[in-house]
Amino acid sequence: MSRSRIKCAACKKRILDHEPDLLLRDLDNGGQSRYFHTRCGDAAYAAAVDRPSFYRLTVRHVEEIAN
Numbered sequence: 624m625s626r627s628r629i630k631c632a633a634c635k636k637r638i639l640d641h642e643p644d645l646l647l648r649d650l651d652n653g654g655q656s657r658y659f660h661t662r663c664g665d666a667a668y669a670a671a672v673d674r675p676s677f678y679r680l681t682v683r684h685v686e687e688i689a690n
């Protein structure tokens with residue numbers, strides 16, 4: 624499975640397949656998901672702290688899978 628179209632919502636750059644990312648689900652906005660680099664996670668954390676009941680924050684770690 625490819626997830627090559629994922630972009631970071633903070634810096635707008637692609638999140639590469641081998642990078643772990645932060646998934647921020649905005650439950651107040653139709654369950655829309657945004658992704659962040661872990662290094663850009665401050666923006667995600669800020670949003671999550673601001674609206675804790677509406678955001679679900681998940682840190683995903685990429686498994687080593689041979690293509």
Ligand SMILES: [Zn+2]
Pocket residue numbers: 631632633634635636659660662663
């Ligand atoms: Zn980023």
